[in-house]
Amino acid sequence: MRRIAYLLTVILFAFASATLIAKTQDSTSTASPHVIEVVAKTFEFMPNEIHVKAGERVQIKLSSADRAHGLKLNLYPEGATEDGKPGLIFDQPQSDAKVEKHKDRVIEFVASRPGTYDFKCSVPCSMMGHGHDRMTGKLIVEE
Numbered sequence: 001m002r003r004i005a006y007l008l009t010v011i012l013f014a015f016a017s018a019t020l021i022a023k024t025q026d027s028t029s030t031a032s033p034h035v036i037e038v039v040a041k042t043f044e045f046m047p048n049e050i051h052v053k054a055g056e057r058v059q060i061k062l063s064s065a066d067r068a069h070g071l072k073l074n075l076y077p078e079g080a081t082e083d084g085k086p087g088l089i090f091d092q093p094q095s096d097a098k099v100e101k102h103k104d105r106v107i108e109f110v111a112s113r114p115g116t117y118d119f120k121c122s123v124p125c126s127m128m129g130h131g132h133d134r135m136t137g138k139l140i141v142e143e
Contacts, residue, residue, distance in 0.1 A: 033057040033108060040069035040099065040135075042125045048137035054114045060107040064099045070122030071107065072096040073139065077115020087113030087141065096122050111141040 034056050039046045040063070052058050062071050073096075075086035089110045099105040121135035 031057065033059040035059045035061060037061045037063070038071070038137075039063050039065050040071065040121065041065035042067065043131040043135050045071070045119075045121070045135065045137045050137070050139045052111045052139065052141055054111060054141050054143055057110050058108065060097075062097055062099050062105045062107060064101050064103060066101060067125070068098065068100050068123050069125070069135075070096060070098040072120055072122040073107070073109075074118045077113060077117055077141070080113075080115065085112075087111070087115055088117060088139075098123060111139070114141050114143050116140050 034052055036047075036050055036052075036058065038050070038060055050060070060071070062069075073088060075088045076082045077087050080087070089112050091108065097105045097107045117139040119137045119139060121132065125132045125135060
C-alpha cells in the first residue's frame, strides 16, 4: 500500500513539474512585449542595432522624423536557408511596415530563433536614391 502511495506521489510530482515548465515556456511569448522605439529619418534608423532575447514578444514602435519611410525585416537569420519556419513569427503578416512623416506604426512579432536579422528601409528616401542603401540595421536575437 505504501509503494502505491509513493508511486502516485512521484507521478503527481512529475506531472505538476512538467505542467509548470510548459506554462513558463509559453508565458515568454504571451508576456508583455519588449517595446523598442525606432526613429527613421533620411538615410538612417535610430537605433540601427536592436538586441532582444529568443522567445520574447517584441514591439517595434516605428516613427518617422522627416518623411515617409518603411522598415522591412528579414524573417530568417543571416546564413539560414529561407525554407521551413522563419525565426520571426508575426500574428499578422507585416514584415514590411510603412510610416508617414510624424506618424507611428507598431510592428509586433515573437523572436523565436537566435541569430542576426537584417532590416532596411523599403521606401526610397530621395529622388536620386543616393544614400538610401545605407538605411539598414540589425535585429540581434540572443539565447
